[in-house]
Amino acid sequence: MxxxxxxxxxxxxxxxxxxxxxxxxxxxxxxxxxxxxxxxxxxxxxxxxxxxxxxxxxxxxxxxxxxxxxxxxxxxxxxxxxxxxxxxxxxxxxxxxxxxxAYLDGCDFQPTGLASVDVLPGEHADLATLLASVPAKDADECGLADITSHAFVLRRGNHVVAAAGYRRWPGDAAHMCVLTTPNQRGRGLARAVASAAVADSLVNHLLPQWRARPEPSRRVARALGFRQLxxxxxxxxxx
Known part of the structure; x- marks a missing residue:
């Protein structure tokens, strides 16, 4: 091979x-x-x-x-x-x-640019509010509470409805964490915030990693250029 x-x-x-x-x-x-x-x-x-x-x-x-x-x-x-x-x-x-x-080589990255993506500290109160607003299973599985990067978010009015970031793992991996509120899913928001997080990880010379079970999450990864390994x-x- x-x-x-x-x-x-x-x-x-x-x-x-x-x-x-x-x-x-x-x-x-x-x-x-x-x-x-x-x-x-x-x-x-x-x-x-x-x-x-x-x-x-x-x-x-x-x-x-x-x-x-x-x-x-x-x-x-x-x-x-x-x-x-x-x-x-x-x-x-x-x-x-x-x-x-799934993993991403920088040359395969397919970014989605949205000027409205904001950058917040990972411990920002608005991120905690987002996590508290979704079912506990979603909050636990997304991993956003443990990110070491900034949070990349989209708002509707004063409320954060989608966020992404990553936790730095051994081996210089950036483990991606993404969450969208249930009533905002299917609108491309996860791809937008994840795109910003992936771009940040690549700037920092990290290896973007996407670990997921649900097919919608896997579709987002594929759209960004991730390859399932x-x-x-x-x-x-x-x-």
Whole structure:
């Protein structure tokens, strides 16, 4: 396979988050390791990240790593983020995901310019008001409460109805966080504020990362030029 710089950068992000020396196998397949410092998943869980034709998996103990390694042996990489396939070979008690992982090379960026996008400090009260105005699940999933960048927002009257920003991750990744109020969705606002956040991350020489499950969010990413490279899934096993 020809060298893909975007894929290589994306893999470096997750290898740093794994908390242990490991690698995406060069010929495809999966590398499984025990890591008590893994950030691929919640503590005590098994974390799986598949990018293109290879995957890495961390488990909280050597015993669980051995169980997972044996269970995943022979499975195609695309099955490693399929919860039904995993339940068939592992004693899975709980699953988070899968979430699609997409990344952006600056030369592929398709910006949407709106002069009305404002820039606010990430801790601004108007951002907190926006988060409080949406269902708790939306507020938690969007990640805006944890951004390290400025917030890029659109207003209707005095109210912020869409916002985006990013949290800087290890490996110089900019993890994108976007939220639009439910009654304003489908109008291109998410793309507008996300475009401003992406542009800011590129100016700062970061790698824009878009992690999403809902199709509307994935459509926004594609419209901006993001390329889906794989998926992430976390699971808790009983053994």
């Amino acid at each position: 020809a060298h893909d710089p975007l894929l290589a950068r994306a893999r470096e992000v997750w290898l740093e988050l794994a908390g242990v020396a490991m690698a995406f196998p060069a010929g495809g397949g999966v590398d499984v390791a025990a890591s008590t410092r893994s950030l691929l998943c919640p503590p005590g869980w098994v974390g799986i990240v598949a990018l293109n034709d290879a995957a890495i998996v961390t488990a909280p103990t050597d015993t669980q790593a051995r169980i997972v390694r044996e269970a995943l042996h022979g499975l195609p990489v695309e099955a490693l983020t399929d919860s039904d396939r995993l339940r068939a070979v592992l004693p899975v008690s709980e699953v988070l995901g899968p979430a699609n992982l 794989g998926a992430q899934l976390s699971l808790r096993i009983g053994a």
